[in-house]
Amino acid sequence: MSGPEGMRDAAAAGRFALQRCTACGRAQYPPREVCAACLSDRLAWQVAEALPGVLLARTVLHHSHEERFRPRLPLGIGLVRLAAGPVVLCFAPVPRTIGDAVQVRAALDETGTPVLTAR
Amino acid sequence: MRNRRDIVAAVPVTVPYARRSGHGAAWFLARALALLLEGSGLDKRAIDGLCAASFTLAPDTAVAFTQHVGLSPRLLEWLPVGGACGVVALRRAARAVAAGEAEVVACLAGDTANATSFRDLIAQFSRFSREAVHPYGAGGPNASFALITAAYMHATGATREDFGRLCVAQRANARANPLALLRDELTLDAYLAARPIAEPLHLYDCVMPCAGADGFLVMSRARAARLGLSGVRLLGAIERYNAFPDDPVPLTGGWAIDQAALWRQAGLGPEAIDVLQTYDDYPVMSLIQLEDLGICGKGEGPAFIRRHDLTLAGDRPHNTGGGQLSAGQAGAAGGFLGLVEAMRQLLGTAGARQVATARHALVSGFGMINYDRGLCSAACVLAAP
Numbered sequence: 001m002s003g004p005e006g007m008r009d010a011a012a013a014g015r016f017a018l019q020r021c022t023a024c025g026r027a028q029y030p031p032r033e034v035c036a037a038c039l040s041d042r043l044a045w046q047v048a049e050a051l052p053g054v055l056l057a058r059t060v061l062h063h064s065h066e067e068r069f070r071p072r073l074p075l076g077i078g079l080v081r082l083a084a085g086p087v088v089l090c091f092a093p094v095p096r097t098i099g100d101a102v103q104v105r106a107a108l109d110e111t112g113t114p115v116l117t118a119r
Numbered sequence: 120m121r122n123r124r125d126i127v128a129a130v131p132v133t134v135p136y137a138r139r140s141g142h143g144a145a146w147f148l149a150r151a152l153a154l155l156l157e158g159s160g161l162d163k164r165a166i167d168g169l170c171a172a173s174f175t176l177a178p179d180t181a182v183a184f185t186q187h188v189g190l191s192p193r194l195l196e197w198l199p200v201g202g203a204c205g206v207v208a209l210r211r212a213a214r215a216v217a218a219g220e221a222e223v224v225a226c227l228a229g230d231t232a233n234a235t236s237f238r239d240l241i242a243q244f245s246r247f248s249r250e251a252v253h254p255y256g257a258g259g260p261n262a263s264f265a266l267i268t269a270a271y272m273h274a275t276g277a278t279r280e281d282f283g284r285l286c287v288a289q290r291a292n293a294r295a296n297p298l299a300l301l302r303d304e305l306t307l308d309a310y311l312a313a314r315p316i317a318e319p320l321h322l323y324d325c326v327m328p329c330a331g332a333d334g335f336l337v338m339s340r341a342r343a344a345r346l347g348l349s350g351v352r353l354l355g356a357i358e359r360y361n362a363f364p365d366d367p368v369p370l371t372g373g374w375a376i377d378q379a380a381l382w383r384q385a386g387l388g389p390e391a392i393d394v395l396q397t398y399d400d401y402p403v404m405s406l407i408q409l410e411d412l413g414i415c416g417k418g419e420g421p422a423f424i425r426r427h428d429l430t431l432a433g434d435r436p437h438n439t440g441g442g443q444l445s446a447g448q449a450g451a452a453g454g455f456l457g458l459v460e461a462m463r464q465l466l467g468t469a470g471a472r473q474v475a476t477a478r479h480a481l482v483s484g485f486g487m488i489n490y491d492r493g494l495c496s497a498a499c500v501l502a503a504p
């Protein structure tokens with residue numbers, strides 16, 4: 001599984017599945033069909049309760065093009081660099097400073113889509 | 120093989136922008152083509168090359184457009200490179216003319232806009248956006264550029280006032296441009312007091328999507344002379360995709376890789392540029408382009424904005440037609456806006472906003488945000504006839 005399905009199965013159990021290349025060891029996000037570093041298609045899921053990272057940036061959305069998010073505004077969104085390497089876009093509900101250490105967890109949202117949250 | 124310096128871009132045209140339109144994208148592109156024929160006196164059959172860009176022409180591409188308007192070109196470039204499309208169209212058209220693969224190339228970009236077109240566009244934008252941005256309510260460019268802006272402010276000490284100065288200067292320029300959709304005076308106080316959209320971005324940091332089209336012709340200088348047209352000379356051009364993929368936040372674009380090559384091709388340096396046209400989908404990107412193209416040092420964008428006057432009467436005229444922030448963003452035409460404005464300045468046809476000293480212009484383009492960053496960057500240096 002190279003698409004979001006692997007993430008979805010793990011997120012259903014409250015776990016974060018990060019794609020990792022078994023040929024060169026590099027982790028990547030968003031999930032891809034091949035490894036962006038070595039082009040191997042031997043990709044696996046590294047599953048964890050939570051992954052540590054550092055907050056790179058945070059925004060508070062006051063507007064969304066998607067109807068279902070409008071009741072949830074204002075909505076905190078962050079960019080987190082995982083210690084494993086990749087950068088993830090995620091919910092960031094808690095106001096924090098750039099450079100702060102955070103933990104990123106996965107869950108399924110009300111549509112069954114895996115989503116990440118940093119706290 | 121002709122020398123690239125014998126290639127010119129002529130007849131900058133604009134199909135006036137509108138907030139909404141009942142016409143399709145093909146109408147806007149076709150109107151731009153008609154204006155190119157009117158402006159050049161050429162017959163449609165003389166157009167043997169086409170470079171085109173549009174988002175809302177979908178599911179059609181430039182291929183279907185040839186049938187729509189009855190063109191039979193021997194060179195065809197479809198440019199899904201977003202805001203880089205103007206420079207890329209010019210670069211590829213010039214190369215084709217230099218190689219003898221086409222005589223006269225029509226370069227067109229345009230889009231329509233209606234109540235659902237923008238939402239439809241962002242919903243289908245890219246796989247990574249669909250999987251890793253939309254589930255957070257962050258579809259569309261605002262959230263991604265809010266994060267880039269926040270990181271840039273943290274890295275450089277830029278303030279909202281710095282971005283505000285750029286936006287206010289562009290609005291002042293737009294007041295002399297009858298084609299700009301937003302011409303009401305904008306003060307720094309009004310900029311700062313605007314409602315938040317995606318912090319730190321507020322209303323006047325975000326372009327207004329609209330409908331419209333722009334275009335120009337590319338041909339040899341000799342051909343232009345026979346038609347009685349004056350054209351701007353292309354001194355150099357660069358394009359680059361997915362630059363610096365390992366940078367955690369994209370605070371440097373592809374221009375940084377290629378700027379030395381650009382100035383070498385042009386045979387001049389940043390100090391020789393009289394008119395600057397950057398791709399201003401958000402003010403932070405203009406600052407990054409000014410840095411990465413060597414107009415100022417890396418991280419010195421905020422100091423540059425504080426030190427220089429970017430208005431028509433200033434020492435560093437920038438986005439002299441108001442840029443997209445004041446003219447509106449007509450989809451892919453946003454990638455042509457700076458180029459046609461630079462052409463008008465260099466041809467001396469910019470009317471009330473003419474910069475008297477305009478001999479050399481720098482135009483940069485940037486496009487296609489995919490997940491967390493724009494993947495296309497391009498720039499060119501143009502000279503007056």
Ligand SMILES: [Zn+2]
Nearest residue numbers: 021024035038
């Ligand atoms: Zn690999």
